[in-house]
């Protein structure tokens with residue numbers, strides 16, 4: 001069962017990327033507070049993204065002819081691992097880098113690729129992912145936003161929600177209905193690239209429980225798209241979106257969301273002369289789990305690098321990973337609360353508060369735990 | 384990680400170490416015949432250097448053999464004997480004939496290495512038995528019907544099996560890390576990390592498989608118990624998950640890395656496979 005997930009080596013020349021990336025990040029993030037770094041791929045900083053773009057660290061795996069780095073998925077794994085380790089504010093370019101750009105390369109026309117990819121690689125243009133709608137979350141195939149053919153191209157009507165960074169992005173790749181109705185399910189879905197500056201689009205940020213506003217409601221009211229807005233084949237949207245999700249679910253961001261908190265806590269333990277046995281046992285447990293998860297994540301990355309589409313394996317590693325991500329704040333809070341009279345360093349206290357509050361999102365974004373477990377069950381032959 | 388010796392040895396155990404054979408040995412009916420076949424196969428000297436008559440394999444190459452012991456609930460210390468012979472051979476000592484436990488190593492190895500070896504062997508056997516109980520549970524869920532449908536069509540059962548699959552996968556990777564060595568001995572940290580994770584997985588797989596099987600799973604007559612009893616025993620033999628988590632933490636404490644990823648990457652860097 002899942003025998004394909006074997007210990008996988010990152011090639012040495014890809015591993016060699018780690019040192020320059022780390023040197024850059026150490027400098028760029030010097031003095032940034034841990035509760036800010038803990039946001040990492042939720043943290044938006046356009047200037048930072050452009051600085052990465054200048055170094056060739058966006059679109060690392062894209063072909064050089066499109067401004068990419070022409071590197072392997074292993075190199076990207078190393079880059080991403082370093083960005084997450086540092087808690088870099090990568091949200092601006094994250095979604096384009098992770099999924100929109102590879103998606104355009106795979107399904108788009110040469111003209112679409114020529115137009116979008118170089119800008120993405122320079123960190124000038126940001127994308128968001130328009131899948132969820134008010135009535136369509138886990139049941140994504142029920143989307144109602146509709147693109148209707150007309151003489152100028154497509155007319156777009158409907159609404160998306162939870163669209164991360166829609167208010168700060170230039171484009172959205174939206175999953176829309178181009179024929180049939182919600183009852184037609186997977187049939188009749190397509191994907192379109194939407195220029196978010198077009199008339200008829202209203203974007204409203206939604207504030208989350210920590211006070212951040214990263215995701216949005218997006219309304220489309222008679223938005224006129226040109227003919228070339230369609231990406232891939234009309235009616236093939238469901239297949240396309242499924243292949244996109246393997247990229248969305250497999251990365252190290254699904255195991256490291258609490259790692260800045262973990263590091264703050266480990267650094268705090270170091271300041272003790274003798275940490276409690278309980279704290280040490282917890283540290284050892286988490287470090288062991290991380291070693292195994294990281295190995296599994298590299299191995300899924302290896303499957304992707306081989307050109308496979310390990311959808312079930314990615315779901316499996318994401319569920320294991322987000323479980324650890326959510327365990328970390330809960331367990332650290334409990335361990336620290338062992339000594340109710342001790343004062344915590346401010347940075348640790350604020351980071352713990354932030355990560356504890358946002359942790360429920362870890363197993364929702366990118367497909368809920370229950371949905372992933374359903375996919376794994378299908379992989380086991382149970383559905 | 385899978386290889387030809389693994390397949391050949393697995394076939395041997397599938398033929399000779401059947402559930403009936405396991406029960407017979409547990410009843411005290413004697414294991415000489417099975418042991419004889421295992422020795423004849425030559426695998427027991429897999430880790431002994433070629434100059435001393437062995438196959439000169441390294442630990443990562445014999446992982447499939449040890450996993451197979453777990454998968455087939457082998458009631459004999461084949462893995463321990465294989466490891467002890469290798470240690471004694473490297474120490475230029477004689478090894479006793481017949482099956483032995485790691486006690487046979489005596490002072491031929493520092494206690495830390497012996498502990499790590501024990502952890503690695505139990506981890507790999509957990510990975511094997513985990514795969515077995517997962518397969519049995521899936522098969523049962525597909526075949527047993529209640530309320531007019533296979534119980535595997537109920538979402539609560541599906542999710543339980545999915546979680547078991549995740550932990551079986553984690554145990555398998557933990558075993559690969561524990562055995563990721565080019566010598567006959569595991570890396571101490573990787574073995575500690577592996578056992579900490581596999582020990583937790585063992586509990587999930589044992590509990591989950593019994594839940595899915597219902598009452599039949601706890602009968603002596605049904606085969607599931609052959610594997611779950613061992614999963615629970617291997618979980619603590621050679622050190623419980625907490626014991627090994629503490630060892631990992633001590634290594635972190637005595638090292639210089641504060642960042643979790645730095646420590647993890649440094650230790651994963653010791654993997655040879």
Ligand SMILES: Cc1cc2nc3c(=O)[nH]c(=O)nc-3n(C[C@H](O)[C@H](O)[C@H](O)COP(=O)(O)OP(=O)(O)OC[C@H]3O[C@@H](n4cnc5c(N)ncnc54)[C@H](O)[C@@H]3O)c2cc1C
Nearest residue numbers: 129130131132137138162163164361364365366367368370
């Ligand atoms: C921080 C964050 C960022 C996000 N960013 C984006 C984005 O950029 N773009 C985008 O398109 N979406 C985004 N999402 C949305 C995300 O993909 C959805 O939240 C997710 O798919 C679940 O949909 P829902 O919230 O409507 O919950 P629902 O689907 O209503 O689910 C509610 C609960 O019911 C359970 N449930 C639903 N159906 C089943 C079933 N069949 N069996 C068992 N349980 C079930 C779910 O598991 C969950 O526990 C984001 C979400 C978060 C939290």
